[in-house]
Amino acid sequence: xxxxxxxxxxxxxxxxxxxxxxxxxxxxxxxxxxxxxxxxxxxxxxxxxxxxxxxxxxxxxxxxxxxxxxxxxxxxxxxxxxxxxxxxxxxxxxxxxxxxxxxxxxxxxxxxxxxxxxxxxxxxxxxxxxxxxxxxxxxxxxxxxxxxxxxxxxxxxxxxxxxxxxxxxxxxxxxxxxxxxxxxxxxxxxxxxxxxxxxxxxxxxxxxxxxxxxxxxxxxxxxxxxxxxxxxxxxxxxxxxxxxxxxxxxxxxxxxxxxxxxxxxxxxxxxxxxxxxxxxxxxxxxxxxxxxxxxxxxxxxxxxxxxxxxxxxxxxxxxxxxxxxxxxxxxxxxxxxxxxxxxxxxxxxxxxxxxxxxxxxxxxxxxxxxxxxxxxxxxxxxxxxxxxxxxxxxxxxxxx
Ligand SMILES: Cc1ncc(COP(=O)(O)O)c(C=O)c1O
Numbered sequence: 001x002x003x004x005x006x007x008x009x010x011x012x013x014x015x016x017x018x019x020x021x022x023x024x025x026x027x028x029x030x031x032x033x034x035x036x037x038x039x040x041x042x043x044x045x046x047x048x049x050x051x052x053x054x055x056x057x058x059x060x061x062x063x064x065x066x067x068x069x070x071x072x073x074x075x076x077x078x079x080x081x082x083x084x085x086x087x088x089x090x091x092x093x094x095x096x097x098x099x100x101x102x103x104x105x106x107x108x109x110x111x112x113x114x115x116x117x118x119x120x121x122x123x124x125x126x127x128x129x130x131x132x133x134x135x136x137x138x139x140x141x142x143x144x145x146x147x148x149x150x151x152x153x154x155x156x157x158x159x160x161x162x163x164x165x166x167x168x169x170x171x172x173x174x175x176x177x178x179x180x181x182x183x184x185x186x187x188x189x190x191x192x193x194x195x196x197x198x199x200x201x202x203x204x205x206x207x208x209x210x211x212x213x214x215x216x217x218x219x220x221x222x223x224x225x226x227x228x229x230x231x232x233x234x235x236x237x238x239x240x241x242x243x244x245x246x247x248x249x250x251x252x253x254x255x256x257x258x259x260x261x262x263x264x265x266x267x268x269x270x271x272x273x274x275x276x277x278x279x280x281x282x283x284x285x286x287x288x289x290x291x292x293x294x295x296x297x298x299x300x301x302x303x304x305x306x307x308x309x310x311x312x313x314x315x316x317x318x319x320x321x322x323x324x325x326x327x328x329x330x331x332x333x334x335x336x337x338x339x340x341x342x343x344x345x346x347x348x349x350x351x352x353x354x355x356x357x358x359x360x361x362x363x364x365x366x367x368x369x370x371x372x373x374x375x376x377x378x379x380x381x382x383x384x385x386x387x388x389x390x391x392x393x394x395x396x397x398x399x400x
Contacts, residue, residue: 012083012198012199012267012312013199013267015079015082015083016079016083016199016263016264016266016267017264017267019078019079019080019082019083019263020032020074020075020076020077020078020079020080020082020260021075021079022075022078025071025075031261032071032072032075032260033071033072034072034253034254034257035070035071035072035253036070036253036254037066037070037253038065038066038067039065039066040063040064040065040066042064051063051064052064055068058238058241060088060241061074066250067245067248067250068245069250070253072253072256072257072260073091073251073253073256075260076089076091076256076257076259076260076263077089077090077091079260079263080198080229080231081231083198083199083202083231083263084193084198084202084203084204084211084231085202085204085205086204086211086231086232086233087232087233087234087237088231088232088237088240088241089229089230089231089232090229090230090232090240090241090244090249091215091227091228091229091251091255091256091259092227092228092229092230092244092249092251093226093227093228093249093251094214094216094226094227094228095120095194095212095213095214095215095216095217095226095227095228096120096122096123096126096214096228097228097249098212098213098214098228098229098230099120099122099123099126099161099192099212099228100123100126100130101228101230101240101243101244101247101249102159102161102190102210102212102230102240103123103126103127103131103159103161103190104131104243104247105236105239105240105242105243105244106158106159106188106236106239107131107134107136107158107159108136109134109135109136110135110136110156111136111137111156111157111158112136112137112138112139112154112156112157112158113127113131113136113137113138113139113157113158113159113160113161114138114139114141114149114152114153114157114159114160114161114187115127115138115139115140115141115161116140116141116142116143116161116162116163116166116171116173117140117141117142117143117361117362117363117364118143118163118165118166118168118169118171118359118361119140119161119163119166119192120163120167120192121359121360123161123163123192124140124360127161137156139152140362140363141363142363142364143162143163143164143166143171143173143364144171144173144302144364145178146174146177146178147177147181149178149181150181150185153181153182153185153187157182157185157187158187158188159187159188159189159190160178160179160181160182160187160188160189160190161190161192162175162178162189162190162191162192162203162208163191163192163194164191164192164193164195164196164201165195165296165303165307167194167195167317167347168319168357168359168372168374169294169319169359169366169368169372170294170295170296170301170303170318170319171302171303172296172302172303172304172306172307173306174306175189175191175203175206175207175208175310176206176207176310179203179206179207179208179209180207183207188209188210188235188236188239189203189207189208189209189210190208190209190210190212191203191208191210191211191212192212192213192214193211193212193213194212194213194214194217194218194348195315195317196311196313196314196315197213197218197219197266197270197315198211198213198219198231199266199267199270199312199313200270200311200312200313200314200315201310201311201312204231204232204233206310209232209233209235209236210230210231210232210233210236210240211230211231211232212228212229212230212231213228213229214227214228214348215227215228215229215259215262216228216346216348217346217347217348217349218262218266218269218270218273218315218348219259219262219263219266219348220258220259220262220348220349221262221265221266221269221348221349221350222258222262222349222350223346223349223350223351224258225255225258225259225262226255227251227255227256227259229259269350269379270313270315270316272379273315273316273377273378273379274297274313274314274315274316274377275382276316276352276377276378276379276380276382276385277295277314277315277316277317277318277375277377279382279385279386280375280377280382280385280386280389281293281295281298281318283386283389284320284389287393288323289322289323289326289330289393289396289397290320290321290322290323291321291322291323291324291371292320292321293318293319293320293321294318294319294320294321295314295318295319296311296314297314315348316348316376316377316378317347317348317374317375317376317377318374318375318377319357319372319373319374319375320372320373320374320375321368321371321372322371322372322373323371324371326371326396326399327399327400328399329399330396330399331356331370331371331373331396332356333392333395333396333398333399334373334392334393334395334396335354335355335356335373335392336395337391337392337393337394337395337396338354338388338389338391338392339388339391340352340380340384340385340387340388341353341354341375341385341388341389341392342354343355346376347374347376348376349376349378350378350379351378351379351380352375352376352377352378352380352385352388353374353375353376353378354373354374354375354376354392355373355374356372356373357372357373357374358370358372359372
């Protein structure tokens with residue numbers, strides 16, 4: 001029975017399998033039911049009033065309407081809350097929606113937010129353009145900043161956003177240190193935790209207020225789902241709850257079911273993503289055209305000490321920097337030369353992907369534009385992945 005009282009907290013890999021699977025709600029089946037529904041029926045006017053009152057008073061367990069989540073949503077949220085040490089969780093239609101709503105939830109005209117220079121580009125665009133239109137100021141900051149970030153706080157700073165590591169250039173952020181500074185300034189800390197997954201890092205346990213995921217990536221795991229999630233502490237829940245309810249942020253129970261199903265196999269998938277990434281990285285570092293690999297799990301990576309201190313594992317996404325001076329078109333030839341690796345913008349699915357990357361930066365110049373590519377190591381046999389990379393490097397070498 002997965003809902004039996006527990007005398008010891010269970011470990012995250014066990015929660016991935018058992019989380020959100022209460023026996024009572026599942027009618028004895030292993031999986032929770034997939035409940036599709038908009039309308040919830042009430043017994044009487046008195047019942048309608050009582051439930052509406054309870055919801056207004058903050059009771060999130062009472063069912064009044066499908067937009068607030070079905071039992072399928074609640075089962076998934078229970079698993080996320082347990083994994084992320086959270087108070088409440090909510091799902092949104094994409095990872096980007098999770099990023100934008102996590103900012104919108106906390107700000108009003110005249111406020112200010114801090115966003116790392118390494119942030120996922122659409123989050124950068126939203127912060128600059130959309131928040132700007134609403135009179136919210138943004139300052140982009142060096143993701144490697146430590147205490148010096150304090151100077152960037154203003155009395156109006158409401159959100160410190162982090163993405164650790166950055167999903168193109170893989171800078172680790174000092175989440176506990178920065179979150180403590182944000183707390184002193186009465187700002188909310190939001191961490192895009194997609195790379196580490198809820199298995200390897202719990203931002204709320206390190207002082208953040210919101211942990212967000214593009215569940216599209218490793219949680220879904222099969223490139224057939226678009227979803228974002230927010231898991232928040234008690235301090236952040238009133239603002240996030242209001243935003244979710246007032247903006248009508250909801251997700252299909254079918255998608256939630258897929259995300260919850262993805263959690264159950266995520267630890268096993270991540271182990272193979274990681275070991276394939278290690279194999280590919282070892283080979284790549286032996287190629288004369290490769291300058292360096294960006295992956296905080298590598299002992300010589302600048303973010304390694306933070307990674308080792310805070311995270312209990314690594315996923316399979318990393319960057320590769322080619323040496324300067326290669327002929328024009330060499331990177332494109334490599335990317336076009338692979339056959340098993342797909343050329344696609346997402347990551348975290350079972351299939352290997354490889355894309356060129358030219359990150360936009362306004363605070364810390366990226367010295368690698370034009371010679372950086374990113375690999376999402378999939379679950380194929382690593383020997384076939386290596387053969388394919390060799391194909392790509394042969395195409396690169398053929399460019400003169
Ligand atoms: C770090 C990070 N956060 C958020 C997102 C957005 O997720 P989605 O593609 O589900 O909108 C992505 C997508 O690539 C990402 O890399």
